[in-house]
Amino acid sequence: MNNKPTVRAEIPRARRIVVKVGSSSVSGANVGQISALVDALVSAHAAGSEVILVSSGAIATGIPFLKLDSRPTDLATQQAAAAVGQNVLIYRYQESFDRYGVVAAQILLTAGDMENPTHHSNAQRALERLLGLKILPIVNENDTVATHEIRFGDNDRLAALVSVLVRADVLVLLSDIDALYTKPPSDPGAERISFVPFSNDLSDVTFGDIGAAGVGTGGAGTKVAAAKHAAAAGIPVLLAETGSVAAALAGEEIGTWFEADTLPL
Template sequence: MYKRIVIKIGTKVIASPDRNLDKDIVKDLASQAAAVINNGSEVIMVTSGAIGAGLSLLNIKKRPRDISDLQATAAIGQNYLMRLYGEFFKKAGYLTGQILLTQEDFDDRTRFLNIRHTIDRLLRHKAVPIINENDTVATEEIRCGDNDRLSSLVADLSGADKLIILTDVDGLLDEDGSVIGYVDDITPRIAKLAVKSRCDLGTGGMSTKLEAARLAMRAGIECVIANGKERNVLTRMLIKGDRLGTIFKSGARRFIAKKRWIAYSSKPKGALFIDKGAKDAIFKNKSLLASGIVSVEGDFVACDVIKIIDDEKKEIARGIANYSSRELAEIKGLKTAKFKEALGREGPDEVVHKNNLVILENHSCPN
């Protein structure tokens, strides 16, 4: 039995053939999730469907292109969607708690940890967290695949041991159209099987789901992509133990939680270009010093996550900067003894401390 499970519900799963929100499907999924909780697991829901619900309520046939119209549609739909989840879970004996997130919540370490604490407290009170992208304020985030990625980020930060992504297909299909039952590594062949898609109601495709599965696997979380319209899909998988959809094997956690946050959850605000000597040093598990920095890109402040680019223009690492981009423009290439003269103050010897630096995958070097 899995202790904590994140269930992501795609827009097309809860849409009826006439493109309206299907209340019966929402009710059924809530009932199944409640049964899983009764069986001893904790459940966190990541749901799409706010924009689709809003389109239905407003009787709009096509997804708006204007961002303000899209955000207003999401605001109307989100309220209705939460009312349904609240009503159906209450009938099963559980309260719900709404959490709306944007990428900024994951970029800030304090906010990131606050999300985790809130989820933990909701679960302690036997309430079901219902999470969605905050489409009413986000702009860049209203794009293909956000809630697929969001579900994997939530699974990692909450310490889940299972991520289930429910969609409108039976799983990842091979070249002959048959479901691939088990994937232990997302190879180039597997990645090519994903087909990007877009519709007026939803914004995801198999490629975004594969990326979510990849993030989950890196965090040591088993992921399943399955058909949400399959009868009793949740109870069959999580109570009876049936194998449905495509199972993505959990990998060994390569990084501790903070370093996974640096590498995968936060979005870099800038980049540091370094010379070969600095590259060799960080590959030997040393900190990044200003003397090895060739140039600075972007506008960021101290404590932001930044990319580290080597002398071959390849991103090799990410880390938390101890200085702002303006300060680094003044001290790049300098020895630590020159910092006070350049900045008018003393500061840390390290631009990125080794404890806050992550060597990315595909680079065989220590961490």
């Protein structure tokens, strides 16, 4: 049976959902959003959907523990921040999931893992088994061993690749903005885009930089590229604000909906 939504309202019926959240949404002043995010994920999980969370935030979470004032620019310190931050981030997630008796699993991947057939197959098998055991996988880039040249781009691309890997029915990309706009939302004349047909290459859209928090590495451009990658594989994508995740998973008319290719390769 085809469970892929063709419109937002069908998201609650999706068999398998991948949700991606960025660094700025779960670290620093926004760390409190983890509870609301978990509430929404557990609600979908309890309703029968298999849910995978792709979460950035290891480096951003680790920064204050290293007594740093801003995101480090050198690779070694980024890796150190990630090593500390990933531990704290997963603890915060599991502590929140404990309210519902849901067990989370940690899966750390690199771009090389997704390109290596053996690693790719192992990751797929592990994710399938976890979902079969009713465990909620939390996927992140393995920042401790990743290099500048092969980064995913704040996990937007990783989320798209994971969606394809597990044959998800829908991908929800959460952001610090409520939708895609024709230009950066703060620019005069910016208009919200509600629906993106698969055939639209968005060549008339002007993309801005990373979010205002400055702790992530992805912007609107990386999210659109990720959405297009998933859509080309037949997976529809919803881009929405992190604070609206419950509404997104409930199928409300929010965010930007990227139509999937109906005849994927």
